[in-house]
Amino acid sequence: MPVIATTALTKRYPRVTALDELTVEVGSGVTGLVGANGAGKSTLLKILLGLIAPTAGSAIVLGHDVVTGGEAVRALVGYMPEHDCLPPDVSATEFVVHLGQMSGLPADAARERAADVLRHVGLDEARYRPMGGYSTGMKQRVKLAQALAHDPQLVLLDEPTNGLDPAGRDEMLAVVRRIGTEFGIPVLITSHLLGELESVCDHIVVLDGGRLLRSESKAALTGETGVLAVEVRDLSGRDRLVAALARAGARARPDGPLVLVEIAGDETYDLVRDTIAELGLGLVRVEQHRHRLEEVFNV
Amino acid sequence: MSDQLPRGGVIHDIGYRHYTGPRLGRMAITQALMVSSLRHAYGIGRTGKAKVMPVLLFAVMVVPVVIIVGIENLMQFDEPQLLPVDYIFLLQPVIALYLASQAPQLFSRDLRYRSIVLYLARPPRRTDYALAKLTALVLALMVLIGVPLFILYVGALLAKYDFVDMSKQFAAGLVVALLVSILLAAIGGLIAAATPRRGFAVAAIIAVLIVSFTAVITTTAILDPEGDMSSTAARYASLGSPFSLARTVGTFLLRDHRENDWMPTTEQGLVFVGVYLLVVGLCVWGVNARYAKVARG
Numbered sequence: 367m368p369v370i371a372t373t374a375l376t377k378r379y380p381r382v383t384a385l386d387e388l389t390v391e392v393g394s395g396v397t398g399l400v401g402a403n404g405a406g407k408s409t410l411l412k413i414l415l416g417l418i419a420p421t422a423g424s425a426i427v428l429g430h431d432v433v434t435g436g437e438a439v440r441a442l443v444g445y446m447p448e449h450d451c452l453p454p455d456v457s458a459t460e461f462v463v464h465l466g467q468m469s470g471l472p473a474d475a476a477r478e479r480a481a482d483v484l485r486h487v488g489l490d491e492a493r494y495r496p497m498g499g500y501s502t503g504m505k506q507r508v509k510l511a512q513a514l515a516h517d518p519q520l521v522l523l524d525e526p527t528n529g530l531d532p533a534g535r536d537e538m539l540a541v542v543r544r545i546g547t548e549f550g551i552p553v554l555i556t557s558h559l560l561g562e563l564e565s566v567c568d569h570i571v572v573l574d575g576g577r578l579l580r581s582e583s584k585a586a587l588t589g590e591t592g593v594l595a596v597e598v599r600d601l602s603g604r605d606r607l608v609a610a611l612a613r614a615g616a617r618a619r620p621d622g623p624l625v626l627v628e629i630a631g632d633e634t635y636d637l638v639r640d641t642i643a644e645l646g647l648g649l650v651r652v653e654q655h656r657h658r659l660e661e662v663f664n665v
Numbered sequence: 666m667s668d669q670l671p672r673g674g675v676i677h678d679i680g681y682r683h684y685t686g687p688r689l690g691r692m693a694i695t696q697a698l699m700v701s702s703l704r705h706a707y708g709i710g711r712t713g714k715a716k717v718m719p720v721l722l723f724a725v726m727v728v729p730v731v732i733i734v735g736i737e738n739l740m741q742f743d744e745p746q747l748l749p750v751d752y753i754f755l756l757q758p759v760i761a762l763y764l765a766s767q768a769p770q771l772f773s774r775d776l777r778y779r780s781i782v783l784y785l786a787r788p789p790r791r792t793d794y795a796l797a798k799l800t801a802l803v804l805a806l807m808v809l810i811g812v813p814l815f816i817l818y819v820g821a822l823l824a825k826y827d828f829v830d831m832s833k834q835f836a837a838g839l840v841v842a843l844l845v846s847i848l849l850a851a852i853g854g855l856i857a858a859a860t861p862r863r864g865f866a867v868a869a870i871i872a873v874l875i876v877s878f879t880a881v882i883t884t885t886a887i888l889d890p891e892g893d894m895s896s897t898a899a900r901y902a903s904l905g906s907p908f909s910l911a912r913t914v915g916t917f918l919l920r921d922h923r924e925n926d927w928m929p930t931t932e933q934g935l936v937f938v939g940v941y942l943l944v945v946g947l948c949v950w951g952v953n954a955r956y957a958k959v960a961r962g
Contacts (some may be wrong), residue, residue, distance in 0.1 A: 415786050418958050437691065437788050445786035453778040455712050467697045468787045470688040479684060486681060496712065512783060519799035549681040 367429065368393050369520050369552045370414060374422035377409050377576075384409040386576040387423065392554055396546035398563035398584075399556040401573035407556040408448060408608040410573070411522050414554075415445055428519055441470060444513030448556075451509065454498025458489055458508045461497065462515050469516035476515065483514040486549075487541055503534040510541065514551075521545060523555040527562060539566045594627045595639055599648030610641045682808075686737070695793040702801035706767045707808075713901040718766040723809060725759050726812060729814040735821025737829045745821050746832070749814045749838025756813075757908045760849070761874040764802075764810055768853035769866035771798050772952075775962035777861040799854050799949065806846035811908055814838045833921075841915035848907045848941065849874075858955045877906035894927035901933070904940050 370392035377385040385406045401407050412418045414427050416436020424431060430438045452461065459480055466476030484493050487507040492500065497508060506526060513521050526542065527535045543566045546553045557563050561571060564584065572579040598607055607625050609620040614637055617628040627638055635652075642649050701710070701763040707723070708716030731746055731944070784794050809895040822828065856873065857866040881902055889899035889935075903909035916926060917934030929937060 378914050385853060404751075417785055437790070441688065441788045443786075445783075447779075447782045449779060451779045451782050453774055455715060457709070461708065464701060465787070467701075467784055468694055468784060468789065469786060470690065471684070472687060472689060473697075475684065475686050482682060517690075543680075555884075648796055 370427050372425040373423055375425050378421045384576050386616040388485060388578050390578055390581050394552045395568035396553045396566050397555055398567035398570040400560055400563060400570060402558055405573040406576040406645040407573060408524055408638040411524055415440060442519045444518035446523045446526055448528060452497045452505055455496055457495055457566045458497055462512050465512045466515035469553045471516055478641040479515050482598050483511040487511045502529045506538060520552050525556055542566055567581055596625045596652050597623055603647040606645055611644060691789055691793060693796060694789050695797045697762045699801045700877040702771050702798055703804050706771060706805035716729055722759055722763045725753050726756060726809055727815050730816045734816060737820055737824045745851040749817055749834050750841050753810055753842060754908060764849050765870040766855040768802060768870060769863045771802055772854055772857035773861055773863050773866050785960050791960050792953055795952045795956050797876060799850055801855055802850035803846045806849055807842060809844040837921050840919060841912060844911040848911050851945045852907055855948040855951045858952045881906040881909050891932050910941055914941045
């Protein structure tokens with residue numbers, strides 16, 4: 367049974383259609399929900415939580431209809447909103463304990479869980495200080511911790527990497543990955559930064575203007591194209607490499623600073639290596655050229 | 666060194682632990698929210714700064730009664746110098762200040778910092794949230810008003826005034842205190858929930874209470890120059906402020922009035938009860954509607 371299943375889910379506002387007949391399924395593991403701003407990601411999450419009612423269609427989350435069973439859904443789901451939502455005058459520990467109780471945990475259990483999840487998200491001694499003095503990275507960790515406080519069966523993370531520096535983003539994504547694999551909790555994570563979802567998601571759903579653009583496993587979406595991307599130092603080197611590869615019978619073309627070579631078989635790798643060595647070019651990198659999500663997105 | 670046993674300091678990563686214990690229902694969660702809100706209304710579990718106002722105002726409410734009780738017991742008056750009901754109205758500015766300082770704490774804070782979203786994403790419905798907050802504010806006001814009344818009652822008993830009379834007065838005081846608390850909590854809650862800006866809410870609550878109070882005093886003085894409250898118009902002027910409204914409802918319901926007070930006729934009394942219920946109902950509905958709008962956000 368899928369964790370989330372929507373059927374012709376539609377949400378119309380007086381002037382815009384936020385979701386347009388969206389039919390999609392989300393399973394276990396980490397699922398990325400990708401789309402530009404205004405694509406309907408946040409609207410979808412709010413409908414899945416039963417906070418707003420769809421105009422038409424239905425959504426089933428963990429076996430409960432979101433319209434009639436919103437309360438049951440919210441008891442089982444953890445939600446991390448996109449924007450700031452932390453009061454500055456209490457400590458992270460107090461706040462997460464309180465929200466654990468608000469999800470139905472008895473006080474003692476909430477305290478124990480809060481200590482656990484704050485450790486998992488990597489918030490150390492700071493958890494006893496008022497949250498007003500926290501950095502963006504620390505705040506994002508608390509927001510993630512509160513979504514895990516009640517040991518949910520699904521977490522919805524709305525742009526968890528928003529406002530983080532590259533190191534903070536990597537750490538956040540590593541925790542998200544752990545939630546989906548090690549903790550065994552299905553994750554639906556939204557982002558408009560497409561590249562970052564590649565590294566953590568098993569499955570990617572692309573929304574555009576409220577409509578489903580694609581829903582595929584990441585392997586299918588970013589599968590190998592059979593093209594090798596080679597970068598050598600300076601552009602004249604690039605042109606010499608393209609010419610030499612063409613003479614040797616390989617299909618190659620320049621693409622920006624890169625040379626794209628169609629992979630005919632294992633011998634293509636040898637050919638590229640030998641050609642570069644013969645020409646005495648400085649090799650910067652050789653890699654499998656994959657569809658970037660950006661390309662998928664620009665379809 | 667190597668033969669020393671490892672001590673303390675070793676952190677075992679026991680991995681993620683799932684929770685298998687009990688999960689409470691909506692009612693229990695709402696109750697927990699009510700209790701934590703009530704604690705917050707007195708600054709418990711908040712920063713030291715947040716404790717200053719409620720504790721200070723609580724002291725202002727309690728200290729005069731302690732002095733009065735002391736004097737009563739020392740001087741051996743024939744009868745108590747202060748009626749519980751009168752005490753509420755004597756210190757209404759203090760009660761108003763408490764409402765203005767704490768209602769925004771309970772209602773505006775979650776809106777201002779948008780932590781309301783985290784509550785809405787959890788099992789309790791927005792109605793549960795609104796009612797838990799309103800109940801917490803009613804109880805906080807009851808503590809503020811009830812504790813001095815209780816001290817006054819105990820003091821009166823120590824001074825050996827008539828037990829039955831004192832108990833009746835105390836009970837009447839508590840009923841009026843409850844009427845005042847419910848009405849103030851509803852009005853203060855609505856104003857505070859309407860704005861995420863704490864300062865606005867504080868100013869608006871003070872303004873509403875002081876303006877209405879002053880208006881009622883002035884209107885009554887103009888309509889009732891003899892000061893015997895015989896004029897019907899002057900009586901209805903008491904509808905204009907929460908304190909006088911709640912007091913008149915109390916007088917009517919308890920059939921309890923003294924020489925410096927007036928007894929509404931049945932018709933007048935029913936109008937006061939009707940207006941009281943209408944105002945409370947509208948405010949509670951307003952608070953709820955406000956959160957409905959926030960949830961759609």
